[in-house]
Amino acid sequence: MSAPAATPATAPLAPLEREGYRRCAAITRRHGTTYYWGVALLPVERRRHVHAVYALCRAADDIVDEPGATTPGQVRDTERRLAAFRHTVLEAVDGAPVEDPVLAAVVRTLRSCALEQAVLDRFFGAMAADLTTTRYETWEDLLGYMDGSAAVIGEMMLPVLRPTTPDALAPARALGLAFQLTNFIRDVAEDLDRGRVYLPQADLRAHGADPALRRVTPQWRSFMAEQIERNRGLYAEADRGIPMLPDTSARCVATARTLYSQILDRIEAADHNVFTERVRVPTRIKAATAAAALVRRPRGAGA
Structure with missing residues (x-):
């Protein structure tokens, strides 16, 4: 994939692209309700x-989370499927014919935002790591993975959010990291079911905590408190970027940030129990938060 030629945002949507964006919205609403209401x-x-x-x-x-995708007999096949998907996306951006509506919409977006292949390579590299790496020893090790799985998503969003200064890059990366760490903290049980632990092993040992027990102990509480404090530090770093965004984008980011950070509040209210059921922010609260943002100016946001 060469550097994509930008598609003018004002160019009319082709019927396939229009249908693709409709499906992308449905996918986001079904699987990523916080993102859906935030944007x-x-x-x-x-x-x-x-x-x-x-x-x-x-x-x-x-692809990488399908049941059995990481079993010894299936890993090679999953790797091939992921590589084939990556190749299809890159070829389509380069001009190969597209028949799938969702892919057509994705290509339109990648071109409109002029996203470089290096960004996509980092993302697909992190996805490939999920097939062979199930544990991360230190926070720094986990950050290495999250660069491609989370921080890069913040970078992909910058052309959409249209910041007023290049200084918005670091806060955007921090917000991507914050969102994903919240997911890791909330989804411990779900990840265990897939044979993965996305929390630093060194920190678990330091607190004497063992997620495999699947129950709340004093050690687990202290470990989770430390991770939540780290997570809130990332949100605070991301907050520095909100005043660097135009008003509409600032409202969008502030809403998504508020909704996601509420997950941490609910985990604390549940005594750090992430084992018996998935902690969620109800849809009615997400909708109400988004509605409130329409009439509330984000603190420090630009015009």
Whole structure:
């Protein structure tokens, strides 16, 4: 894939692209409700780009998270499927014919946002790592993985959010990291079912905590408190970027940030129990938070 030629945002959508964006929105609403309500404040021509990026990431994630995808007899096949999907995306961006509506929308977005192949390579590299790496020893090791699985998503969003300064890059990366760490903290049981632990092994040992027990102990509480404090530090770093965004984008990011960080509040309210059921923010609260953002100006946001 060469550097994509940007597609003018004002160019009319082809019927296949229009259908693709409709499907991307449906995928986002079904699987990523926090993102869906967070970006509801964006103008439609930018909101659809967020839906397309989510659909792209979801498609790759579904390949590596399929039941049995990482079993010894299936890993090679999963690797081939992921590589084939990556190749299809890159070839389509380069101009290969596209028949799938979702892929057509993804290609339109990648071209409109002029995203470089290096960004996609980092993302697909992280997805491939899920097939062979199930544990991370230190926070720094985990950050290495999250660069391609999370921070890069923040980078993909910048052309959509249209920051007023290049200084917004670091906060955007921090927000991507914050969102994913929240997922890791919430989804411990689900990840265990797939044979993975996305929390630093060194930190678990330091607290004497063992997620495999699947129950809340004093050691687990202290470990989780430390991870939640780290997570909130990432959100605080991301907050520095909100004043660097135009008003509509600032409202969007502030809403998504508020909704995702509420997951941490609910985990604390559940006594750090992430084993018996998935902690969620109800849809009615997501919708109400998005609606409130329409009439509340984010603190420090630009015009």
